[in-house]
Amino acid sequence: MADRNRLHPLVARRAMRALRQDPDNTAAAIQVIGALSGDSGRRAFRRFQRSPQGERILREKQDLFDVLTDHERLHAMPEGSLGRTIVDWFERENISTAGLAQASAAARDGAVREIGADEAIYGLRMRNLHDVFHVVAGYDRDLRGEAAVLAFTVAQSFNMGVAYLVWSALRASGWNSEGGRLIRQGFRRGKRAKQLVEQDWEALFERPIDEVREELGVGAPPIYEQLRSAGAPALST
Numbered sequence: 073m074a075d076r077n078r079l080h081p082l083v084a085r086r087a088m089r090a091l092r093q094d095p096d097n098t099a100a101a102i103q104v105i106g107a108l109s110g111d112s113g114r115r116a117f118r119r120f121q122r123s124p125q126g127e128r129i130l131r132e133k134q135d136l137f138d139v140l141t142d143h144e145r146l147h148a149m150p151e152g153s154l155g156r157t158i159v160d161w162f163e164r165e166n167i168s169t170a171g172l173a174q175a176s177a178a179a180r181d182g183a184v185r186e187i188g189a190d191e192a193i194y195g196l197r198m199r200n201l202h203d204v205f206h207v208v209a210g211y212d213r214d215l216r217g218e219a220a221v222l223a224f225t226v227a228q229s230f231n232m233g234v235a236y237l238v239w240s241a242l243r244a245s246g247w248n249s250e251g252g253r254l255i256r257q258g259f260r261r262g263k264r265a266k267q268l269v270e271q272d273w274e275a276l277f278e279r280p281i282d283e284v285r286e287e288l289g290v291g292a293p294p295i296y297e298q299l300r301s302a303g304a305p306a307l308s309t
Contacts, residue, residue, distance in 0.1 A: 210293020227262025
């Protein structure tokens with residue numbers, strides 16, 4: 073029991089090799105995070121658990137999966153709302169919350185530890201919020217946008233596995249490159265923003281996205297030149 077949160081560098085090394093070969097390999101990225109998280113994920117969960125909002129979310133067993141996978145419901149939301157913007161982004165990027173769940177299942181291996189029911193709710197909430205973070209912060213699914221949203225996430229709730237991916241991307245891009253500046257900006261924005269995992273997202277989906285960004289302290293989305301991998305899916309028009 074004492075070693076269940078240990079690091080798994082060999083698993084991370086193998087997954088990083090796969091990620092370098094295919095930067096769009098979401099399962100490999102999730103494996104790196106799981107292998108290198110150590111106790112950092114549990115510490116983030118305990119902070120969430122102690123907060124009044126976190127306690128309520130856990131008590132009510134809130135799960136964003138159903139609403140994020142109900143595209144008909146999201147399409148019915150007002151133009152310019154957070155929910156409508158999310159579903160439009162899903163369809164433009166050819167991705168889905170269900171696809172992220174499948175990648176998470178594919179990433180499971182011996183590095184995954186057993187967790188309690190409340191921690192599982194928190195973990196699923198963080199997973200399902202990943203794409204919401206993309207849309208709210210204004211980072212697309214290109215390589216630069218992905219690194220920036222991970223930096224935003226690290227600032228919100230430190231996880232050593234996510235931090236390693238961000239550090240690797242920053243080292244590869246260069247501190248003062250466009251990608252490096254975007255990563256550093258993403259971290260600063262995550263620090264300034266409210267704790268997004270604790271928000272009542274079910275109530276926010278119907279509201280104008282600009283209003284949500286202002287209320288949560290996220291700020292306006294950045295303008296940047298996207299960098300897409302050669303094998304990335306084509307964007308829908």
